[in-house]
Structures are given as structure tokens and as C-alpha cells.
Amino acid sequence: MAIPHRGYTRLGETYFVTANSIDQKRLLQSQRMASLLVEVIFHYRAQEHYLLHEFVVMPNHLHLLLTPKMSKLEKCMQLVKGNFSYRARKELSFMWSIWQGSYYDRRVRTPEEYGADKKYIHLNPVEAGLCQQPEDWPYSSASIRESLSETPLGLKPHYLGMASSQG
Numbered sequence: 001m002a003i004p005h006r007g008y009t010r011l012g013e014t015y016f017v018t019a020n021s022i023d024q025k026r027l028l029q030s031q032r033m034a035s036l037l038v039e040v041i042f043h044y045r046a047q048e049h050y051l052l053h054e055f056v057v058m059p060n061h062l063h064l065l066l067t068p069k070m071s072k073l074e075k076c077m078q079l080v081k082g083n084f085s086y087r088a089r090k091e092l093s094f095m096w097s098i099w100q101g102s103y104y105d106r107r108v109r110t111p112e113e114y115g116a117d118k119k120y121i122h123l124n125p126v127e128a129g130l131c132q133q134p135e136d137w138p139y140s141s142a143s144i145r146e147s148l149s150e151t152p153l154g155l156k157p158h159y160l161g162m163a164s165s166q167g
Contacts, residue, residue, distance in 0.1 A: 051149035
């Protein structure tokens, strides 16, 4: 099956991205695999390839809300998926394919979309029955708040500014 043509992505635009494990196998369910993937995600954020706004590592997929900064989205995903696969082989002796050949992305255009995507990411492990509260899932931005990039100014939900001005 051919990899579908990707649209053009641009630096500075925010994207909701989903990458699935091969055949939807639960390859990311162990603490070792999920923690390594989180480490890789933050590694490329620290190198400023992208701004990382939200994320969740699920047993069989990954969701990211990010803004490419130094590299286009395609390169960002190549770095994350490729380096994670390399390190899983090297450090965890995982010798099988991990990822589907491609990923899904959608540009986030409005504050409402951003808010809905953030909520979806945070509730994903709760809805899957993996935890009771979003903060309880250790492989999610809901529990790792201090290391995230701010919401892009043009996508900040309008209610955030109003909430701080109301007592």
C-alpha cells in the first residue's frame, strides 16, 4: 500500500498528530516503552524542533499537539518515530516493527479546535479505562505540566483570559 500524499505543512502552525503502532498492537503499554517514548518526545522539544503543547502515549498510539519550529512536521515525526524505534532496539532489545508507515495530522486553526484537541488528549486514557483522572496517567501532558510549551497566542481559548480577570 502506498503512503498517502501529505499536504504541505509549515513552521509555526499547530498540528494535532496521531501515530499508531503497527497493526494497533499494544506495543507502548509497558512502563519502559512508554517512558522511553516520552523521553524521545522531550528530547526533540529541547532541541527546538517543535513546541510541545500536549501529548499522550497510549498502549497502541500517540497523540501530539505541537507546533513545528525548526523542522517541518514531516521531519519532526520522522525524528520522534525513528529515534524511538532505534532506541527501543538498542536499549530495550525490541526487535520488531513499532509504527504504522505514516501518521495522521490536522492543522489546528481556531482556539475552539485547540481546546477540543487538548481535552481529547487529556481524556483519552480515562475513556480507555486506564485511569480515573487525566492527571493519573503518567505518560501524558495532563500529569507533566511544567515542561510544556505555552499555547500559541493565536490559539489561546478566549475563556482563558476571561477566567483570570474574574475573581
